[in-house]
Every structure is written in C-alpha cells, then in structure tokens.
Amino acid sequence: MGDPALSRRGFLAASVAAGLGVTALSGCGGDSDGGSSSGTTTIEWWNISTTEPAKSVWANLAKRFEAQSPKVRIKIVQLENDAYKSKMTALTASGKLPDIFHTWGGGVLGQQVDAGLVEDLTDRTEPWADGLLPVARQPYVLGDKLYGIPFDIGMVGFWYNKALFKRAGIGAPPTTWSAFLDAVRKLKSAGITPLALAGKESWTGMFYWAYLAMRTAGVDALHKANDDRDFGGAGFVQAGQHLKDLVGLQPFQKGFLGAAYSSPTGQAATVGNGKAAMELMGQWAPVVEADAGKGLGADLGFFPFPEVEGGAGRITEVFGGGGGHALRKGAPQAAVDFLEFFASATTDRELVRKTGVLPVVPAAESALTDPRVKAVQARLKGATGFQLYLDQAYAPALGQQVNDSVAGLIAGSKSPRQVTESLTKAAKDEQ
Known part of the structure; x- marks a missing residue:
C-alpha cells in the first residue's frame, strides 16, 4: 500500500x-x-x-x-x-x-x-x-x-493481532456484538489489552458509535435522522448503550484519552508494536501501524464490524469513504x-x-497483491449497504457534534441519550 x-x-x-x-x-x-x-x-x-x-x-x-x-x-x-x-x-x-x-x-x-x-x-x-x-x-x-x-474507496473494520487472539483462546474473529464483548473479556483475562484508541482525536471513537447505529437502527435510519433532524430514535440510544457497555469493560490501553492516532505512542503504534490486540480503523491501518510502530506482518488480520443481535443492520453493510x-x-x-x-x-x-x-x-x-487489502476489497464489492463517514456525510457542524458527543460518551461525561439529544440539537441548528 x-x-x-x-x-x-x-x-x-x-x-x-x-x-x-x-x-x-x-x-x-x-x-x-x-x-x-x-x-x-x-x-x-x-x-x-x-x-x-x-x-x-x-x-x-x-x-x-x-x-x-x-x-x-x-x-x-x-x-x-x-x-x-x-x-x-x-x-x-x-x-x-x-x-x-x-x-x-x-x-x-x-x-x-x-x-x-x-x-x-x-x-x-x-x-x-x-x-x-x-x-x-x-x-x-x-x-x-x-x-x-x-x-x-475504503471501509472501516477491525484490524487484529492473530497471535494475541490465539494466546487468549479466541479461535475465530467474532461476528456478533455479544461474541465481540466475550473476546474482549478473554483478552483481558489473558493479560492482553483488547483495543487501542486515540482518545485525543475524537473521530476514532465516532467509528464505534456509527457502526453500532448502523447495526441497531440501520443505515436508512441514519439517513432519515439527518433528513428529519431527529436522532431521538431508540436504535440510536441503544447504539450508545452498546458502546457504553464496551467502555465499561475498560478495553483500551492505559492513557488512551490523551493518545493520538499515528504518534509513536498512539493508537496505530500500540497495535503495530503488539501492545493491543485490535483497532477499529480504515484500510490504511497496516501502513500507519508499520510507520508508527513495527508492524505485525502476517500476524495482522481483518474482520468486519459484528452484527448486533436483534438489530436492523447486517454485517454486510459497511462504513467508510474515500x-x-x-x-x-x-x-x-x-x-x-x-x-x-x-x-x-x-x-x-x-x-x-x-x-x-x-x-x-x-x-x-x-x-492488488496484499491479501489483507484484497479482503477489504472483497467486503466492499459484496456490500449490501454503505454509510459515508458521519462527519463527512452530514453538514460540518453536525458532523463535528457526532465526533464530540461520542468522545464525551467514551470519556464518561455524556450518557447515550445525551448523545442523541446533542445530535438532534445540532441538526436543528443547521436549518
């Protein structure tokens, strides 16, 4: 790449x-x-x-x-x-x-x-x-x-360390949200940091809420909420609750709230140096992991964001842009x-x-020659739905509010419902 x-x-x-x-x-x-x-x-x-x-x-x-x-x-x-x-x-x-x-x-x-x-x-x-x-x-x-x-064009998904998954006894990447949370628990039990996050840069956390909203409320609901200027639907609150559940497991590296994305001690380097098992990132992740850290080589794998049981979205619906x-x-x-x-x-x-x-x-x-990139391309070709990055799909002020509100949820200063209320207010202010 x-x-x-x-x-x-x-x-x-x-x-x-x-x-x-x-x-x-x-x-x-x-x-x-x-x-x-x-x-x-x-x-x-x-x-x-x-x-x-x-x-x-x-x-x-x-x-x-x-x-x-x-x-x-x-x-x-x-x-x-x-x-x-x-x-x-x-x-x-x-x-x-x-x-x-x-x-x-x-x-x-x-x-x-x-x-x-x-x-x-x-x-x-x-x-x-x-x-x-x-x-x-x-x-x-x-x-x-x-x-x-x-x-x-590209998509966001989980980049993971196969060796760390094996050490934690995780046989295959999870395909459901409950299985994903179980994988996080297994990694923690094995003394492995499950996830790296650049909390200093709010867009990285937005990826989680956006995908969870796609999986719970559905892609069409994200479009409709923007058109109607109303993010108060139950699916969006549920997305925030699912993210809160993840945050409650304390899955991120120490000091993540002050971490940048591509700095020598940031999110990409943490994964690239084998100090965390996963990051949720776009198709450029292998390059940045290698630039900021050592890179994982053949130990680096990719899997799509899991489905949420009972949600309106499917695992074949992708989030990304280009x-x-x-x-x-x-x-x-x-x-x-x-x-x-x-x-x-x-x-x-x-x-x-x-x-x-x-x-x-x-x-x-x-x-294309890199098998990891081919895997991303295959997911894109087989996509049954697509959602552009929310801070680009929406008008600038609303897009920034998505980033900031989700960052507040991850930091513990906003509840799932407060996130949706902030988005609705920002959407109405755009009128």
Whole structure:
C-alpha cells in the first residue's frame, strides 16, 4: 500500500500528514476560468496529494494527459488537508471554485451543490462512470444526480493481532456484538489489552458509535435522522448503550484519552508494536501501524464490524469513504476528459500499484497483491449497504457534534441519550 492519508485525509491531517511540507503551485486563488490562450485550454486542478508517492504519481499523470491532449494544460494546486479545507471554505463563500477539485462527497459537497457551484456530471460521464464500483460512487450521488467521480474507496473494520487472539483462546474473529464483548473479556483475562484508541482525536471513537447505529437502527435510519433532524430514535440510544457497555469493560490501553492516532505512542503504534490486540480503523491501518510502530506482518488480520443481535443492520453493510473529484459549474469539456482519463482502468491500476488506493474500476483489481487489502476489497464489492463517514456525510457542524458527543460518551461525561439529544440539537441548528 502507499499513502494511507489519501483515503482519510479529513481525519489524518493532524497525524499522517503532520509535519509534512505544504506544496501549492502557482494560481492558488480559485480564479481559473478554463480560459485559453493560443488555442490552449488551462485547467486548474486542486488536490491534497502533498506526500510521496502520490504527489509525484499524480503530477506524472497530469503530464501524460497533457501529452495526449496537446491543447490542454493542467495547472496543479496541491494543499495539505487543513489548508485545503480552509481555502475551499473561502472559495465556496465567494461563489467560485476551481475547475477540478478534491471532494469527499457528502455534506460539504451537498452544500456546494445547493449553492449552484458544482457541475452535474450525470449525463456528461454516463458512458464510463456507470462502470465504477457502486459503493465508490455513492458519496457523490445527491438527489439521483452524480456530482463527483471517485478515485479511491475504503471501509472501516477491525484490524487484529492473530497471535494475541490465539494466546487468549479466541479461535475465530467474532461476528456478533455479544461474541465481540466475550473476546474482549478473554483478552483481558489473558493479560492482553483488547483495543487501542486515540482518545485525543475524537473521530476514532465516532467509528464505534456509527457502526453500532448502523447495526441497531440501520443505515436508512441514519439517513432519515439527518433528513428529519431527529436522532431521538431508540436504535440510536441503544447504539450508545452498546458502546457504553464496551467502555465499561475498560478495553483500551492505559492513557488512551490523551493518545493520538499515528504518534509513536498512539493508537496505530500500540497495535503495530503488539501492545493491543485490535483497532477499529480504515484500510490504511497496516501502513500507519508499520510507520508508527513495527508492524505485525502476517500476524495482522481483518474482520468486519459484528452484527448486533436483534438489530436492523447486517454485517454486510459497511462504513467508510474515500476521495473523489468534482468540477465547478460550467467547467470545460477538457476537465471532464481529465476525469475520464483519471478513472480509466490503466490509470487506476497505476494508482493501486504505486499509491496503495483501493480500485474503483473493477478491471484494476488485478493490481492488488496484499491479501489483507484484497479482503477489504472483497467486503466492499459484496456490500449490501454503505454509510459515508458521519462527519463527512452530514453538514460540518453536525458532523463535528457526532465526533464530540461520542468522545464525551467514551470519556464518561455524556450518557447515550445525551448523545442523541446533542445530535438532534445540532441538526436543528443547521436549518
């Protein structure tokens, strides 16, 4: 695998990308109009691939496209995640976006679409976009219209230490929540820390509540709660109670509330160094575990978030997200052509081999070699439902409230019902 931050930049900005230089090539003002001079059309492409190997791979792809399209010039603007988000917020307020820009889909893209700033790609990309992996397209489909083209997709699940499971007498990964809690108890009885958590970064805890809400209330209920601005349903309270039950077992490493995600003493390193048996994380986990710690090699396994007995959700419904590109309203045809080039099987194979993203073009799956990544891809292909990261699926203020409220539940300062009340209030305040 390559740069894991591509898959979760929204949350890894302060960790995976911390300390890395920010590269912004000229023209960082969102003032491109796809204009032409001497018969050449200039397309401004804003992305967040500031780290290697993706930075060089993407630059070379732009050059290759220019070679195939001699009358088109791609002007690249690369910004680290937080700087990018800040700049894009300002540009959205000004009413003018770059020709091609990075998006995670969901709530922020929805706001840009509602403001009339994003090109509807439904008809302009239909001949080739329909062939992309369905779960990869979903975050960019709003109101039955396609507003973005994915280049990556992934899912969150449990990464676990097979040797520690064996030592604790756990024969196979749990498939139900009760069996999962039993596994936690067995690990503790064996003197093994069951779970690592970066309590300092609230998004890591959100993963637990989001999956439990999917398993108890169901994916559709999460969508409906956002639409109705009401998270008071019994399934959401139950999700919080299930998480509270887990927290009550004291499953996390010592000092987890002050732990970061990818620091030398953080969540990923704790698992990568064999000091905890599991972490709930996205498909980038093996790379970060190896970067922050030693890595587990063949001892590292993956299993999906278990079902909750009696709940509305199924184990085949997945939680995750990825990255994509959208176009400003009125972008020239050359920008659409570049998206088609970027989403081709040839390009996708190169991205998979060189940057570690998961393929969004089925024909590019042949480039996968790591059996753990293949396991994630198989789960994505077999998914019967998909939920985008809640702090990206929802409008920004509500998304942040999900993170903060769940962090309060894990820290013991909020009850399961208080979490749902806070979410309902934040949702209504967005009106």
